Structures are given as C-alpha cells and as structure tokens.
Amino acid sequence: MKELGKYLLLMGKLLVNREKFSTYARLIIDEAIVIGTDSLLIVGIVSTFIGAVTAVQTAHNLYSPIIPLETIGSIVRDMTLLELAPTFTGVVLAGKIGSNIAGHLGSMRITEQIDALEVMGINSASYLILPKIVASLIVFPMLVTLSAFLGIFGGFVAGVLTHSLTAEQYISGIRDNFHGFDIFFALIKAFVFAFLISSISAFRGYYTRGGALEIGKASTMAVTHSCIAILIADYLLAQLILG
Amino acid sequence: MIEFSHLNKTFGDKQVLKDVSGVFERGKTNLIIGTSGTGKSVLLKCLVGIFEPDTGEILYDQRKFNGESNDRKQEIRRDIGMLFQGGALFDSKTVEENVMFPLTILAPTMSKSERLDRVDYCLKRVGLEKAKKLMPSEISGGMAKRVGIARAIVMQSKYLFCDEPNSGLDPLTSHVIDELIKDITHEYNITTVVVTHDMNSVLEIGENIMYMFEGENVWQGAKENILQTTVKPLQDFLFANKLIRDMER
Numbered sequence: 001m002k003e004l005g006k007y008l009l010l011m012g013k014l015l016v017n018r019e020k021f022s023t024y025a026r027l028i029i030d031e032a033i034v035i036g037t038d039s040l041l042i043v044g045i046v047s048t049f050i051g052a053v054t055a056v057q058t059a060h061n062l063y064s065p066i067i068p069l070e071t072i073g074s075i076v077r078d079m080t081l082l083e084l085a086p087t088f089t090g091v092v093l094a095g096k097i098g099s100n101i102a103g104h105l106g107s108m109r110i111t112e113q114i115d116a117l118e119v120m121g122i123n124s125a126s127y128l129i130l131p132k133i134v135a136s137l138i139v140f141p142m143l144v145t146l147s148a149f150l151g152i153f154g155g156f157v158a159g160v161l162t163h164s165l166t167a168e169q170y171i172s173g174i175r176d177n178f179h180g181f182d183i184f185f186a187l188i189k190a191f192v193f194a195f196l197i198s199s200i201s202a203f204r205g206y207y208t209r210g211g212a213l214e215i216g217k218a219s220t221m222a223v224t225h226s227c228i229a230i231l232i233a234d235y236l237l238a239q240l241i242l243g
Numbered sequence: 244m245i246e247f248s249h250l251n252k253t254f255g256d257k258q259v260l261k262d263v264s265g266v267f268e269r270g271k272t273n274l275i276i277g278t279s280g281t282g283k284s285v286l287l288k289c290l291v292g293i294f295e296p297d298t299g300e301i302l303y304d305q306r307k308f309n310g311e312s313n314d315r316k317q318e319i320r321r322d323i324g325m326l327f328q329g330g331a332l333f334d335s336k337t338v339e340e341n342v343m344f345p346l347t348i349l350a351p352t353m354s355k356s357e358r359l360d361r362v363d364y365c366l367k368r369v370g371l372e373k374a375k376k377l378m379p380s381e382i383s384g385g386m387a388k389r390v391g392i393a394r395a396i397v398m399q400s401k402y403l404f405c406d407e408p409n410s411g412l413d414p415l416t417s418h419v420i421d422e423l424i425k426d427i428t429h430e431y432n433i434t435t436v437v438v439t440h441d442m443n444s445v446l447e448i449g450e451n452i453m454y455m456f457e458g459e460n461v462w463q464g465a466k467e468n469i470l471q472t473t474v475k476p477l478q479d480f481l482f483a484n485k486l487i488r489d490m491e492r
Contacts, residue, residue: 017313019348112331119291119404120345121320127348 007203013125014133024131031135035097039143046092047147050084051076051154059164069165073173076155081182082242085148086189087234090197093140094226098201101132102222105205106215114206129202133195140194141187148186189237196229244269245290245402245434250299252285259285260296261458270432272425272448276439277455278480283438284406286455290436291323291404292316303402321349324395326405330387332379332394339375342366342393349398365393369423385416392423396431403427405437409444421447442484445469454480 018024058075105128108114117124156170165173201222208218245267252260259282267273275283288294290301292308301308303319332341342365346358353361366372369389374382382390388408395403405424409417425448428435439445445452445466452469454462456476462469472478 017317020351022351023348107334111329111334112327113333115288115293116325116327116331116333118293119320119323119325120349120398121317121323122348 006207007200010125010129010203010206011199013123014130015126017123018126018130019122023127024134027127027131028134028138031131032139035093035135036139036142038100039093039096039139040146042092042096043089043143043147044150046088047085047150048154048157050088051080051151051156052158054079054084054151055155055159055164055170056162059159059162069169070173070176072159072165073155073170074176075173076159077152077174077178078182080148080151080155081186083234085151086144086186086193087230089140089144089147089190090193090230090234091227093143093193094197094201094230095223097136098197098222098226099219101198101201102205102208102219103215105129105202106208106218109206109208110211110215125206129199129206132202133198136194136198137191140197141190144186144190148183185237185241188241189234192233192237193230196233197226200226200229244304245436246302247290248300250286250289250296250301252282252289252294252296259458260289263299263455263458263460265453265460265463267434267436268451269434270429271450272428272435272437273451273453274437274439274445274449275453275455276445276449276480278440281455282458283440283455287404287406287436287438291325292320321398322401324398324400324403326388326391326395326403326408328407328410330379330384330391332387332390334379336379337375338371338377338379338382338390339366341379341390342375342397345394345398361397362393365397366390368396368427369393383416384411385413385420388412388416388420389423392420392427396427399431401433403433403435405435405439407438407440409439409441414443417441417443418447424448442481 054076055072058072059069062069062072105114108128114124114128117127152174156167159165159170160167204218204222204225208214246265248264250260250263251258263282263286275286277283285294289296289309296309299309303322306319308316308319332338333344336344339362342362343358346353346361350358362375363372366375369392371386371389371393374386374390379387379390403424408420408424412420421444424435424437427433437444437448449466452464452466453460454474454477462472462474462477469477469481472481
C-alpha cells in the first residue's frame with residue numbers, strides 16, 4: 001500500500017509546477033520516435049507469427065464438416081483484435097520499453113542527473129516522466145493497430161500456404177459478422193496498457209537507490225510489475241466493457 | 244550569504260544532522276570538511292533543497308528557503324548552481340548542450356545567439372571551448388567536472404555548491420578545479436560552498452571552514468585559525484594529513 005501511495009503521489013507530481021508546453025513538445029516527439037521505431041520490428045515479428053500460429057492451430061482443431069472453413073478467419077480476427085494484438089503487444093513492450101524507461105531513469109538517478117534537474121529548479125518527475133507517458137499513449141495504439149493488421153495478415157499467409165483454407169474463404173471469414181467496436185476495444189486496451197507500462201516503469205526507475213545492481217533490479221521489477229498490471233487490467237476491461 | 248540554524252535531519256532511526264547552524268559568506272569559498280559519513284553531503288543537499296530538513300531554517304540572503312512553497316523555492320533555486328561529485332552531466336547531450344540546458348529551460352526568452360554566446364563564454368572560462376561538441380562519455384573525469392562548473396555558472400548563479408569536486412581526480416587536475424572554483428568565487432563575488440575531505444583543497448581554497456563531526460558543526464572559522472584549534476576531532480582530522488604534520492614541524 002505504501003508503494004501504491006508513493007506511485008500515486010509521483011503521478012500527482014507530474015502535473016504540478018510543469019515547464020512550458022513547448023519544452024515538452026520536443027521531448028514527446030523524441031520519445032515517440034524512440035518508442036515507435038525501436039519497437040516496430042519486434043512487434044511486427046511477434047504479431048505476424050502469433051496470427052499465423054492461431055490460424056494453423058484453429059484449422060487443426062476444426063474437424064467438423066458442418067463448420068465452414070471461413071470460421072478460421074473469423075476466429076483469427078476476433079482473437080487478434082480482442083486479445084492477442086493489445087495484450088501481446090503490451091507484454092512485448094513492457095519488456096522492451098518498460099525496461100528501457102526504468103534503466104534510463106535509474107541510471108539518471110544513480111549518476112545524480114535527476115538531482116541536478118531538481119537543483120536547477122526543474123520538476124524532474126514532470127520533465128522526465130510526462131513525455132514518456134504521453135509518447136506511449138500516442139505510439140502504443142499505433143503499434144497495436146499495426147499488430148492487429150499483421151496478426152490477421154500472418155493468419156492469412158499461414159492458412160493459405162498450409163492449404164487449410166483458400167484466400168477467398170479467409171477474407172470472407174474476417175469480413176463475416178464483423179463488429180467495429182472490437183477495434184475500439186483494442187484501442188482502449190492499448191491506451192490503458194500504455195499508461196500502465198510507462199508509469200510503472202518510470203516509477204521503478206525514478207526511485208532507484210544504490211548502484212548498477214539496483215538499476216538491473218529496477219528494470220526487472222518494472223517489467224514484472226507492468227506485465228502483472230497488464231493482465232489484471234486486461235481482465236477488468238473485458239469484464240467491465242464486454243462482460 | 245547563506246545562513247542556516249538548528250538543522251536536523253533523520254533517515255529512519257539514524258540522525259544524520261544534529262542541530263547544525265552556520266553562516267556561509269558571500270565572495271568566499273566556504274568549506275564543509277570532515278571524515279566520511281559525518282553528514283557533509285546531507286547538509287549540502289538540505290541547503291540546495293534535494294533533502295528537506297526535519298527542523299531548522301535556511302536563509303538565502305534573508306530569503307527563507309526550506310518549508311516554503313514550490314514557487315518560492317524555484318525562485319531561489321534558479322540562483323543556485325551545483326557541481327556534483329560525478330559531474331552529473333546529461334549523457335544524451337553534448338558538452339555544449341549540457342551547459343546550455345539551464346538556459347533553454349529557465350531562460351526561454353533569451354535568443355539562441357545570446358545563449359550560444361553565454362555558453363561559449365562559460366566553456367572558455369573553464370578552458371573547454373574545444374570540447375563543446377563532445378559527448379560526456381568522450382571526456383575525462385576532470386573535464387566533466389569543469390563542464391559541471393560551466394553549467395553551474397551559466398545562469399549567473401549567486402550561490403555555487405560543489406560536492407567533493409576533487410573526488411577521483413589526480414592531484415594536478417584537482418589543483419586546476421580548486422583554482423577554478425576560487426577564481427570564479429572572487430570574480431563573480433558569489434557564495435561558494437564546497438564539501439571536501441581533501442586537505443590540499445582546504446589549504447588552497449578554504450577561506451571560511453566548517454568542520455563536521457558525527458552530524459554536528461563542531462568548529463567554524465577562518466583557515467588561518469584552523470591549526471590553532473583545540474577541538475580534538477578536528478585535530479585528529481588535521482594531523483592525519485602528512486602535509487599538516489610537516490607544516491607543524
């Protein structure tokens with residue numbers, strides 16, 4: 001509970017005594033570029049293969065002649081949009097971006113760079129953390145959208161190449177009974193996960209104490225806590241919005 | 244001038260500062276000396292606002308600092324420059340960007356050419372005008388300290404704090420840093436506070452010296468009087484240094 005209180009106080013500190021907006025604009029763009037470009041490859045690879053595996057395994061389990069093969073496309077689409085794209089992207093980014101944020105802030109803390117900002121009269125929490133959170137809120141939904149597209153595309157390639165179904169059947173399947181709300185739901189998840197990953201990792205890094213060993217510990221804790229938070233939020237969102 | 248009275252600071256169940264009072268004068272290099280773990284750096288961090296003292300009062304030229312609103316504190320903090328033990332340079336910025344950083348954030352109305360001129364002047368003052376495009380990872384420890392000094396004076400600070408400026412430096416580089424701190428103090432008539440346990444620095448730049456022992460200010464006075472001290476812990480501290488022993492002989 002003490003840690004939760006400290007985390008909430010830090011979040012509150014982000015919004016008081018901020019510098020001018022123009023100061024943050026450049027930082028947000030820089031962070032967004034780093035988070036986006038650094039994550040494109042891993043998100044692309046993971047999403048494509050997850051979609052492909054979902055298609056192949058769904059086809060393997062569909063032996064009933066009364067279930068049309070188009071169902072494979074529908075299942076890949078729904079699983080990708082509702083769960084795989086936001087959650088897998090979240091977990092992958094918790095590992096990649098979360099550890100990066102915690103490591104960066106931890107190292108700044110240990111080398112007194114954060115103290116230097118404070119002595120200059122700059123709100124270090126706001127200056128360092130706010131741009132990371134805002135950049136994550138901008139970039140994560142884009143990455144989740146890309147992940148959903150690549151996941152469905154991966155399912156298409158795998159399904160057609162393994163002759164589980166034809167291209168027409170797959171496309172018909174992904175168009176059949178489509179709910180636009182599923183995309184909206186995936187984007188809500190992306191926003192929530194973006195905030196959780198960036199803020200939890202920043203919290204872990206910002207309060208690092210000690211030396212190089214503690215930076216490693218902070219990074220590990222950032223990833224672990226972010227993943228747990230993602231899974232809890234995933235369940236709560238499903239229950240609240242779809243339940 | 245910086246005045247502080249009855250400062251106490253506790254971490255957990257360990258009281259690090261015990262009713263510490265003192266005055267740091269303008270235009271002088273004020274030294275806080277003492278053995279490791281006596282609370283020198285904690286006192287310095289209380290003075291600059293990194294730590295909030297549990298009790299006591301800190302005044303910057305009669306302006307109250309601790310316990311004040313954030314806006315009031317920020318106003319005073321913008322007059323403070325600090326050199327950290329490791330330099331605390333931002334590792335993603337070049338030397339020039341590091342020195343320019345306070346101006347970029349705290350003086351947004353200043354034109355870019357004015358900022359560049361000010362940065363060039365400060366880098367020249369610390370003898371690093373040719374290193375401005377280098378990254379912190381490409382410069383030596385001594386150079387990093389000099390960049391730290393340039394960054395600390397770029398806002399034309401009234402108060403300069405230095406936390407163990409000689410740590411990890413060879414004697415020659417230490418001497419260069421000491422001379423720079425002394426010259427800048429006199430040139431700009433600022434209040435400089437240096438935390439050190441290096442006796443060479445004490446003898447070279449110390450003008451007003453405060454000796455801390457187990458969290459207390461046990462002696463404060465001019466360098467000329469330090470060797471006549473009758474305070475036992477200070478005598479032990481001084482005579483542990485060969486240079487002082489030789490001087491005494």
